[in-house]
Amino acid sequence: xGEQKRKDDSKSEFIFGKKNYKFLFIGLAFxxxxxxxxxxxxxxxxxxxxxxxxxxxxxxxxxxxxxxGFGIQVYAILLNPNKK
Numbered sequence: 001x002g003e004q005k006r007k008d009d010s011k012s013e014f015i016f017g018k019k020n021y022k023f024l025f026i027g028l029a030f031x032x033x034x035x036x037x038x039x040x041x042x043x044x045x046x047x048x049x050x051x052x053x054x055x056x057x058x059x060x061x062x063x064x065x066x067x068x069g070f071g072i073q074v075y076a077i078l079l080n081p082n083k084k
Contacts, residue, residue, distance in 0.1 A: 016076075016077075016081060017081025017082070018081070019079060019081055020076050020077070020079050020081050021076075022076075023072055023073075023075060023076030023079060024073060024076045024077075026072055026076075027069045027070070027071075027072030027073040027075075027076055028069065028073070029069070030065050030066070030068050030069030030072060031065075031066050031069035031070065031073075032069075033065055033069075034061075034062045034063065034064075034065030034066035034068075034069060035062070035066065037057055037058070037061060037062035037065065038058055038062035038063070038066075040052075041053040041055070041058060
């Protein structure tokens with residue numbers, strides 16, 4: 001009798017709802033896009049300096065996308081899935 005009740009109580013329930021996972025994946029996409037935009041700009045020859053490392057895309061856009069992605073992740077974690 002006690003074992004059956006324990007099995008009923010331990011039914012697998014997800015911690016987050018569908019809406020939470022949707023926002024988690026959106027935030028993850030923002031972070032990945034930000035890191036992709038941040039990459040590159042190096043030179044094959046270490047004696048040659050490449051000015052493209054200071055481009056607007058790498059200095060402003062990519063870190064902003066990463067921070068927005070982290071903000072979306074925090075929102076997704078704190079979002080109450082049971083709220084109507």
